[in-house]
Amino acid sequence: MAESLNLRAGIGMTSARTRGRMVERLREQGIKDEIVLAAMGAVPRHLFVDQALESRAYEDTALPIGFGQTISNPYTVARMAELARHGEASQGHELGRVLEIGLGCGYQAAVLGRLAREVVSLERIAALVGKTRQRLRELRVNNVKPKHGDGMAGAKDFAPFDAIVIAAAFAEVPHGLLAQLGDGGRLVMPLGNATQTLCVFERQGDQFTERRLEGVKFVPLLPGVA
Numbered sequence: 001m002a003e004s005l006n007l008r009a010g011i012g013m014t015s016a017r018t019r020g021r022m023v024e025r026l027r028e029q030g031i032k033d034e035i036v037l038a039a040m041g042a043v044p045r046h047l048f049v050d051q052a053l054e055s056r057a058y059e060d061t062a063l064p065i066g067f068g069q070t071i072s073n074p075y076t077v078a079r080m081a082e083l084a085r086h087g088e089a090s091q092g093h094e095l096g097r098v099l100e101i102g103l104g105c106g107y108q109a110a111v112l113g114r115l116a117r118e119v120v121s122l123e124r125i126a127a128l129v130g131k132t133r134q135r136l137r138e139l140r141v142n143n144v145k146p147k148h149g150d151g152m153a154g155a156k157d158f159a160p161f162d163a164i165v166i167a168a169a170f171a172e173v174p175h176g177l178l179a180q181l182g183d184g185g186r187l188v189m190p191l192g193n194a195t196q197t198l199c200v201f202e203r204q205g206d207q208f209t210e211r212r213l214e215g216v217k218f219v220p221l222l223p224g225v226a
């Protein structure tokens with residue numbers, strides 16, 4: 001990275017105060033879980049995007065992260081985190097191991113890392129894995145494990161997961177992923193192609209319930225690695 005993240009850490013538009021305003025907006029938008037709100041308030045989103053985009057990091061907008069990919073808007077990141085923690089329960093669950101599919105710039109993984117003991121995050125683009133691994137190291141996010149691989153297959157070696165969060169859209173739940181959920185676990189993903197709906201699948205024993213929530217817009221989940 002050209003500029004040390006430490007130097008970029010606390011300036012002007014990107015200070016904790018700006019992040020505090022973002023958290024207030026998330027509250028108004030309907031995010032209720034204080035633990036999720038605290039995580040959103042703690043992770044320096046501006047350090048996950050290019051410096052040229054830094055002043056827009058706390059707007060409620062998706063931003064490009066290179067390689068034709070985007071980081072989701074803060075509301076969507078918070079919403080998915082809340083769903084990963086709650087499922088059908090009103091009180092959130094503490095999360096042990098979480099699987100993220102679509103590491104991207106690592107922002108969502110860092111947020112999830114504040115809600116879970118450990119996050120394994122798969123990314124199909126090798127160059128993005130390298131860049132993001134270095135960023136997470138500099139920011140001392142130690143409980144997120146970036147892995148290069150095709151998320152469609154999940155991460156059997158690390159299963160079962162308390163939650164699986166897929167940050168890219170697909171027409172159906174990738175085969176085999178539901179089996180990697182632990183009992184009571186939840187899988188959150190955007191389902192669909194052109195029109196996408198945020199969905200939560202929750203496991204109770206060998207039964208799965210499915211809930212379809214609001215419309216969303218994600219980049220597609222693609223097969224294979226690059």
Ligand code: SAH
Nearest residue numbers: 102104105107108123124150151167221222
């Ligand atoms: N959570 C990310 C958002 C990334 S956008 C963040 O906070 O930045 C979605 C990401 O999913 C992209 O980086 C894309 O390369 C990745 N992706 C798409 N298909 C994938 C697959 N089959 N396996 C792993 N990653 C995939």
